[in-house]
Amino acid sequence: MFGRLMTRLRECSHSWSAYRRYTSVTAEDVTAFRAIVGPNGVQTDGLDAYNTDWLKTHTGHSELVLRPKSTEEVSSVMSYMNERGLKCVIQSGNTSLVAGSVPIDNEIVLLMGRMNAIESLDTASGILVTQSGSVLQTLEEYVNERGFIMPYDLGAKGSCLIGGNLATNAGGLRFIRYGSLHGSVLGVEVVLPDGQVLDLMSQMRKDNTGYDLKQLFIGSEGTLGVITKVSILCPLKLKHQTVALLSLKSYDHLLKIYDKIRRQLSEYLTSFEMMDALSLEAVVKNLEQSHPLGSHNEFYAMIELSANDKDHMESRLSQVIEELMSEQLISDGTYANDDNHNRFLKLKSYRERIAEGLLRDGYSYKYDISLPLNVFYEIVEVMRERLKDTDCLKVVGYGHIGDCNLHLNITSKAFDKRIKTTIEPFLYEYVAKHKGSISAEHGLGLMKNSYLKYSKPVEAIALMKQIKKLFDPKNTLNPNKVLPND
Amino acid sequence: MFGRLMTRLRECSHSWSAYRRYTSVTAEDVTAFRAIVGPNGVQTDGLDAYNTDWLKTHTGHSELVLRPKSTEEVSSVMSYMNERGLKCVIQSGNTSLVAGSVPIDNEIVLLMGRMNAIESLDTASGILVTQSGSVLQTLEEYVNERGFIMPYDLGAKGSCLIGGNLATNAGGLRFIRYGSLHGSVLGVEVVLPDGQVLDLMSQMRKDNTGYDLKQLFIGSEGTLGVITKVSILCPLKLKHQTVALLSLKSYDHLLKIYDKIRRQLSEYLTSFEMMDALSLEAVVKNLEQSHPLGSHNEFYAMIELSANDKDHMESRLSQVIEELMSEQLISDGTYANDDNHNRFLKLKSYRERIAEGLLRDGYSYKYDISLPLNVFYEIVEVMRERLKDTDCLKVVGYGHIGDCNLHLNITSKAFDKRIKTTIEPFLYEYVAKHKGSISAEHGLGLMKNSYLKYSKPVEAIALMKQIKKLFDPKNTLNPNKVLPND
Known part of the structure; x- marks a missing residue:
């Protein structure tokens, strides 16, 4: 046991002076949880996947995974844990890149994936209501079929869950156009650490009645409550998408084209991504893909445009690209629109697969x-x-x-x-x-909490700690993450 | 005194059982404040305008107005008040429609209008940094001249201040396109009730480091802290604006054209406002304006579009309007673009001046x-x-x-x-x-706090009260507003 602990001490980046083994889960606890979530909702063997983070840098020692199906079950589970002094980590897609969703020690893993019922999509307003365990890609497809898109898009969309996206305030590829989840989330239902259900499920875009408590849960990384339901505003799906990949000689050129493109194409611009030469090489070489352009270059910009009127959008894009070429700001380029969906997805994949390529x-x-x-x-x-x-x-x-x-x-x-x-x-x-x-x-998460002081002043960190204490006085949820240990 | 109190009891909508006169301001206090904000920053006579709300329904009895010029002065003022048990109401443009910025009793009025320095506008990113006492219209003009617009627009823009806009989570006319202040505000500096300065002045669009405390101040109506500085993301100004006024026979038609217009013109749509016949009449008759269309009708829609390419936008608009005419969804209409700026503003004024007309x-x-x-x-x-x-x-x-x-x-x-x-x-x-x-x-504010229960559950109200207590344990700021009195 001590050896294992020491290995963890070496592995982890932050101070472990405050480390202690959390209260152990007993056989009676398992029986009690089985009564709440049913036999299929309890798992005690084969938990490696839940104990290991996506980057495989941290290994927890949880001996119990719970899979609730409803808000009521989450409420009963939290109430029981809180009473018993057990610790808990909420796990959605477990795609955290800061080991935020993996146990540190023997925390119970609360697996949200069974809570994946989509409740409604109001096609007049674009407001989607869903349980928090729905996979982002499933939601994207669901709203696409009904004329909308999700207001954010991530590389991890095939496995991440919307509850985890809210808990981590996910940004992603559409941020430049549709902004932050702090703007697009309209309501949440949250189970507090003591089991109380907090119903903040507004389906209205505007509601100025008291403090906007839901904002605290967005980006709190599962330390203040368990998000069980979400109401979110989906933008209308524009009929046509075009993606262009441009190659450039220098970062200075990149800044210049960024400025020109956003000024001239702002009605259409959905994302503006940059990659350097080695980023693209990680996809081309490590994943054995053909180079998307004829020749290598120092920088690449990938821009995505959306509009209802494809011809006008593409003629505007062509004009702008011609200008950039004639000013020698870009060297080469290619584009694809979703008339040829495979080519469109293929071109986008050069940006989306960089992380995967690097891991190789x-x-x-x-x-x-x-x-x-x-x-x-x-x-x-x-x-x-x-x-x-x-x-x-x-x-x-x-x-x-x-x-x-x-x-x-x-x-x-x-x-x-x-x-x-x-x-x-x-x-x-x-x-x-x-x-x-x-x-x-x-x-x-776990990997960066001790560095919070580089981005927030002491007064803010002190207030955050008081808020954590107010919402979770027994430190049940995701202990020793997000906020630095003293 | 008792007579005056009884008048207030009759005027005010909420329970006054908790009413008591707050600690009085003494001559020593005035001297102390004069030392902090200077002689020009203290006013003790002619305070009627500060004691009366915009709707003239509530009259407070403040005997002292302070006009700080800097965060340091606000900090010293708050620290002094907190120590002495004095109460305070923060007043920006005093345009609240719920008597949120007017004293109830003898609260000191903290007038923010002298803190109106614009610090910077980054023309690469559109991020504006300003003290909180800047007038919205001044900011709009400032960023307009540099190629941007403010992300929100209000009828009260000529007198409201950005700090008050944040404190009340102002919505307004551009909300449909640019969303909520919870999305566009990037950073705030706040003086807490005990005088501590909380520096959350990020100028980055993305910052996931700990709980997003700034969100709590947005919409807290001056009960948790004094916003002294703001960093906000301004969208690029599109080159051309067009406004159209359409008249319709029924609400059902209005819903239909709303759906069609947003689906077909979503790249351009900046606002979509409705008025019924009597709303327009309040402007036409009460303010003696000519009717904007040839004939009266039951409903009116005012839509605003923005784009860089005026010809394309207006030809798309014409197409859509022709379709709506041929489907007999609209009866009549007119439009103006900002090539003829006076006509453009005149047409918009029919929507903007409704509140003014009704007051007549x-x-x-x-x-x-x-x-x-x-x-x-x-x-x-x-x-x-x-x-x-x-x-x-x-x-x-x-x-x-x-x-x-x-x-x-x-x-x-x-x-x-x-x-x-x-x-x-x-x-x-x-x-x-x-x-x-x-x-x-x-x-x-003061007028609707006792009705909070109609929009928020008891668990949420209880948490709000705990948050108020955490931030403002001595109830210094805007007492007896926002949250219901027990």
Whole structure:
């Protein structure tokens, strides 16, 4: 036991001085939970997948997984746990990149995937009501068939659940057009740590009656309550989508075309993504894909446009691209529209599969930061220089330039502590110096909670701790994550 | 004194059982405040305007107005008040329609208008940073000149301040396109009731580091802290605006054209407003304006479109209008674009001046509710029937149909208690039955706090009270507003 604990101490990035084994689950507890969620809702064997995070960097020791089907079951489960002093981690798609949804110790895993009933979609307003365990891609398809789209889109859409998306305030690819979940989520139902059901299920776009409590749960990473139901505003699906991939010589050119494209095509622009040469190489070489353009280049921009009037949109796009070509701001390009759906998806996949490609190198050190555009790419070059004498394989930068959100990824054959300590806390200090965010969209989870001070002042952290204490006085939910341990 | 108190008891809608006169301001206090904000920052005479709300329904008895110029001054003021047990109401433009920014008793008025420095506008990202006392219209003009627009627009823009807009989670006319302030505000600086400065001034669109505390202040109506600085994302200004006024025979037709227009013109649609015949009459007759169309009709829709490519936008609009005419969904219409700016503003003014026109009747009972579209207008007819034997002059409905937000207004020559008790609580019960919101955008303030239970469950109200206690344990800020008195 002690050996296992020590291994964890070495693995984990944050201080374990506060570490202790949580209250153990007894046979009586398992019997009680079986009575609540039914025999099919309880699992005690073969829990490896639930104990391991997506990046495979953290291994928990949970001995119990519960699969509730209803808000009432979640309420009874939480009430029981709270009474008994048991700890719990809520797991949706378990796609967290900061080990936010994996047990640290022996927390009970509350698996939300069975709560996947879609309740309604109002086709007059576009308001979708669903249980929180619905898979994002299932919801996307459901609303697509009815003339709408989800207001956000993620690479993990095939496995992530909407409840987890809210809990982590997921950003993703449509953010530049449809904004944050803080704007598009209209209502939530939440089970509080003591089992109380908090019904904030508004289906109205506007409701100024008292403090907007639902906002606290969006981005709280499962530490304040269990989101069980969601009401969310879906934009109308525009009839036509076009995606274009452009290649460029420099970051400076990228900034210039970003400015021109958003000014001239703002009615249509749904996403504006950038990748550097090594990001694309991670897909082309590591995943054995053909290069999407004839020749390599230093930078790539992938822009997506949507409109009802395809001809007009594409003629506007052509005009703009011709201008950019004649000004020598772009070197090459290609585009696809969804008339040829396979080609369209294939072209998009060069951006979506970067993370997957990078993992093939072995180990991926993932950072997801916000930085002002004038220093947005500089950090990639600074980091290459810092890491040049280590065994790192790639330092790549890609991301949502329209949102100032950079995914800085570094790979090596296997986890290498020297690489990590060369990156951190240097990177966080750099981000703090430029008033960026150390976690733009991934959250803090277990891997980044001790670095919160680089993005928030002490007064804010103190208030967050008081709020946690108010909502979860017994620290039942996702203990020792998000907020730093003292 | 007792007589004056009794008058207030009759005027005010909510229970005054908890009423007591707050700690009095002494000459020593005034001296101390003078030392903090300077002699020009203190006013003790001629305070009527600050003691009276916009609708002139509530009169407070404040004897002291403070005009801080900086966050440091606000911090010192709050710290002093908190220590002394003094009460305070933050006043921005004092345009609240629920008496949210007016003293109830002798609260000190903290006037924010001198804190009106615009700090920066990043023209790459559209992020504006300003002190909270800037007038909305000034900001709109400032960002317009630099190629952007504010993400929201209100009738009160000439006098309301951005800090007050955030504190009340203002909605307004661009909501349908640019969404809620919960999405577009990126950062705030807040002075807490004990004088602590909470710096949450992110200038990044994405920041998932801990609980999103700024969201709590948006819509808290000045009860949790004093917003002193704001960072907000401004959309690009599209080059051309067109506004169209269409007349229709029935609410059913209105729903049909709403659906068609948003599906066919969604790339361009910036607002979709409705007015009934009596709403327009309040402008035409009470304000002596010419009728904007040749003939009267039952309903009017005012839609606003924006685009970079005017010709294409207007040809699309013409096509859609022709279709609606041939389907006999609309009877008449006119439009104006901002090439002829005066005509453009004139046409828009028929919607913007309704509230002003109604006030000319004498007294206006204002309700701002969210309702599902299938019962959205029904309440106006129900209310006309209920009030037909009273001395009411008009029952009108207008508002943001795109956001399910109805402004239900009733007028009479002077305030008439019988009319009020015929409306309330019946209206709130109706809204609760249809799961709407009793205050879509105006907030609760003093006039609606006791009705919160119609839109929020007891568990939520209990949590709100705990949050108020956490942030403001001595109940210094805007006491006895927003949350119901026990």
